[in-house]
Amino acid sequence: MKTIALIAQKGGVGKTTIAVNLAVATGLKAALFDLDQQESAVIWADRRKNESPHVEFLTERRLPDALRAAEQGEFEPVVIDTPPAAGPQAFTAAQAADIVLIPCRPSLVDLDAIRRTAQLIKSAGVPAFVVFNAAPHSATTLLEDAIAIVEATGLTPAPVVLRERSAYRASWPLGKTVIETEPKGKAAKEMSELKESHLSGRRSMARRSILSSIREEQPVDAETIAPVQEPIVESASKVKPSRRNKLHIGGYYEPGEPIIIAFQKLGIDLRMTQQEMLLEAVADFVSKHHAANAFQLDR
Numbered sequence: 001m002k003t004i005a006l007i008a009q010k011g012g013v014g015k016t017t018i019a020v021n022l023a024v025a026t027g028l029k030a031a032l033f034d035l036d037q038q039e040s041a042v043i044w045a046d047r048r049k050n051e052s053p054h055v056e057f058l059t060e061r062r063l064p065d066a067l068r069a070a071e072q073g074e075f076e077p078v079v080i081d082t083p084p085a086a087g088p089q090a091f092t093a094a095q096a097a098d099i100v101l102i103p104c105r106p107s108l109v110d111l112d113a114i115r116r117t118a119q120l121i122k123s124a125g126v127p128a129f130v131v132f133n134a135a136p137h138s139a140t141t142l143l144e145d146a147i148a149i150v151e152a153t154g155l156t157p158a159p160v161v162l163r164e165r166s167a168y169r170a171s172w173p174l175g176k177t178v179i180e181t182e183p184k185g186k187a188a189k190e191m192s193e194l195k196e197s198h199l200s201g202r203r204s205m206a207r208r209s210i211l212s213s214i215r216e217e218q219p220v221d222a223e224t225i226a227p228v229q230e231p232i233v234e235s236a237s238k239v240k241p242s243r244r245n246k247l248h249i250g251g252y253y254e255p256g257e258p259i260i261i262a263f264q265k266l267g268i269d270l271r272m273t274q275q276e277m278l279l280e281a282v283a284d285f286v287s288k289h290h291a292a293n294a295f296q297l298d299r
């Protein structure tokens with residue numbers, strides 16, 4: 001019996017959405033254990049009015065017994081949904097799982113939060129994959145940057161990227177999943193691919209495959225909805241190069257992490273020469289300290 005846990009400290013990243021969609025995508029024998037006191041998966045199942053998948057709220061203390069019972073009851077697979085915290089539920093789920101999926105929106109807030117999730121996963125010693133979820137349309141460069149940041153934390157990006165699609169919100173109130181409401185849609189295709197890549201042994205697709213999969217995205221269609229309005233890791237090449245009003249670089253730098261990642265987070269144009277960076281830093285200093293008249297800057 002395969003056990004997959006959805007874990008992320010950050011709220012609203014798609015843990016429950018992926019948990020219910022994945023459980024249904026795997027077929028009629030799946031069980032979904034909801035360790036989150038919000039009971040979102042249980043509420044979804046109440047709306048569903050269907051025995052399958054088996055959805056049950058559990059405390060983490062009861063998880064080992066429930067997994068043994070699921071094995072005897074021939075459930076396959078077991079999906080575990082967890083609350084948005086690095087608490088005992090997430091840790092117990094990670095220890096019990098064969099594989100952990102970490103949903104993450106490709107935004108700066110989520111990518112920052114992923115470090116704490118990475119620490120928890122490492123201490124549980126379980127294979128884990130970051131699933132970029134609700135990725136905005138045409139976000140190839142953004143995703144490339146996000147992949148680099150995730151890899152720098154020592155985690156592995158899942159080979160399948162889930163895009164921002166209205167099908168998820170439309171199917172939720174019906175207690176359904178995208179595979180049931182729009183079986184031929186793109187959301188259903190991505191969810192099937194996610195299932196295939198983590199439940200059929202095709203786990204270690206090369207990074208080239210991830211990048212080619214994010215480049216395959218076609219122009220906007222009816223299923224694609226507006227990008228999420230939250231801070232995003234902008235493409236370094238698109239960002240106007242200025243550190244003005246930004247925090248000190250030390251706040252962005254994690255010991256051991258390549259300095260280039262901290263630069264990406266600051267939005268520094270990595271194509272700048274060192275001389276250009278130095279000039280810009282001096283210009284920032286001058287403007288910050290109102291010392292423009294102190295000396296002339298010839299740019």
Ligand SMILES: Nc1ncnc2c1ncn2[C@@H]1O[C@H](COP(=O)(O)OP(=O)(O)OP(=O)(O)O)[C@@H](O)[C@H]1O
Nearest residue numbers: 011012013014015016017084134163164165168169
């Ligand atoms: N790929 C997607 N495209 C569009 N909307 C999405 C996508 N994934 C999730 N959502 C929406 O994002 C919202 C939050 O999703 P969800 O409840 O699954 O997150 P969560 O991580 O379980 O949150 P919490 O931490 O509070 O339990 C929901 O409204 C859901 O419909």
Ligand SMILES: [Mg+2]
Nearest residue numbers: 015016036040
């Ligand atoms: Mg949830």
